[in-house]
Amino acid sequence: MNRNPALRDALFAAIVLILVLAIPMLHRSPAFEDFIIRLSAMALFATSLNLLVGNTGMVSFGHGMFYGFAAYAFGLTMQLTELSLPVAALFAVALTTIAAFVVGAMCVRLSTDYFAFITLAVQMLFFSVIVSWQSLTGGDQGLRGGIPRRHILGFDLGSQLHLYQFCAIVAVLGLLALRHVSMSPFGNTLRMVRDNAERASFVGIVLWRARLLAFTIAGGFAGIGGVLAALFVSGAYPELADWPNSGQAIFAVMLGGINSFLGPVLGAMILLALNDLVQRFTEYHGLVLGVVILAFALGLRRGVLDFIHLVWSKRAR
Template identity: 30%
Template sequence: MTVAGKINTLHFGILLFLLACFFILPAYHVGALSRIMVLAIYAIGLNILFGYTGLLSLGHAMFFAAGMYGLGLSIKFLGVSVIPAFGIGILSAAVLSVLVGLLALRTVGVSFMIVTLMFAQTIYLVVLYFGEYTRGDEGFVLQQAERMLLNFDVTTEAGRYFVAFGAFSICLISFAALVQSSFGKRLVAIRENEERARMLGYDVWRYKLLAVIISGTVSGVAGALYALLFGYVGATFASVQYSILPLLWVLLGGAGKTIGPLIGVAFMFYLIDASSAYTSAYMLIAGLALVILTMFAPRGIAGILQAKVWPWLP
């Protein structure tokens, strides 16, 4: 089997496994996997920018929140149905990513990290300032009747799972195709040696801008999907915490690996779930796990799999 065939088999195998989980696992784990798949889409967004382009953003929560509030506010105040509201959420994240990319890419390295963090804090403060509409930290709930998708109830266990599965499937396959394309290879070239990529004639700034836009838009898709499936919109999702979490997921799962985001989100979710049963300091345990993994497996869990099992892992 060719390398491309192995890669496609792996990705479709993962999707078949997730599909089978709905019929095999108890209700608690089915609900957990719904959340994991949505957050994995968010991590895929960051992985495009950080793992494949080498740009570390500390403010990705603003894109997640843009998608979330774009959908939530349009349903609550404009009275639009789910599909156009979802489009508004994605468009909000896309427009924000264009603006942030045009401004933040004037900087490099640590300055880029700081600028993205400042933009994210600005968006967070804007959400709090317009608390009359956003309800600030308290947030607001989208009612069941407002979340009907073409007469399909996404509030049920099955509805939520299959919408999350469908969206994750599209994002994973599209993500895998992107990183194996010439565009994806150019992003990797920029990550590995930006000056050499520029000497070869690539418009490095343009590729970076496209990476920011794609990354932010995908993260916005995750935010809109989260609001739709779980019915809650709150300022917490625009805070620094939700900019750091996807970075932890990508690092744990394996930056620059297509299956890294899913592995990282699942690992962190169940680690926190298990440790929270014994202590309220569950984030300390998660932090220790990250430190240990960074020391002994700096390329993440997917990096271990690449070294030991699948050397062709993209």
């Protein structure tokens, strides 16, 4: 099994998916099902960002733009056309991937600092368009009329259980695909670009082309997360495309671990759980959550999975 990492990853994903799908058969919990649906969207969002941050060394402050773009593209397609849900979802993800390519073409040649701030500036521009174009987007109230939850591949997305199952399957398959990208020769190329861009250029790698492809792929997978988020809230709202949402993805990556593939998934899980827990006790949940995240950062000085891996390696030696 160790000689075939792709098979090992597929088996691990299958086991996780079976366990997640089996839980409601043993005990139904609407709160838990809602959490997994939100986690499915957030895990894809954060892990796609880590393809840039962890694998390529590109810190994007505007990654939430593609999350929100896909949510609006999906919602508007469902409202304005008679396309089936799968076709509308694929169309939204494809449109988001094209948008990521266009934005990436403008900024991947820039230095690290300028790249980060240009992505933030483009996201703020997109957010302003959403809020201002009320006739199309509904402005700060979000899409009017919601999104009809139609059937897809035997799933009735009007049922919370079916939506839970669908989101879990999409999330696991999406993460498995991202894992394949990360472990492929292209993923190795991205890490070479991250670690030593000059040497990578010397051996024939076109830096801007590799970075643009990574940026485009990351935007597309963030779009899948945005579609799941739109299905969960049955609509699209400006908050999905606002810069604090990009900050949440960055927090998830830093909290779970940049150097571990499942780090952003764990980070998203911790972040959502902490947010739900803190909101029960105080209205100042942002302040409390910031203090908790700061305590994690100062205490571990790295992501949770990175810290565990470091401790494990020291004990093994």
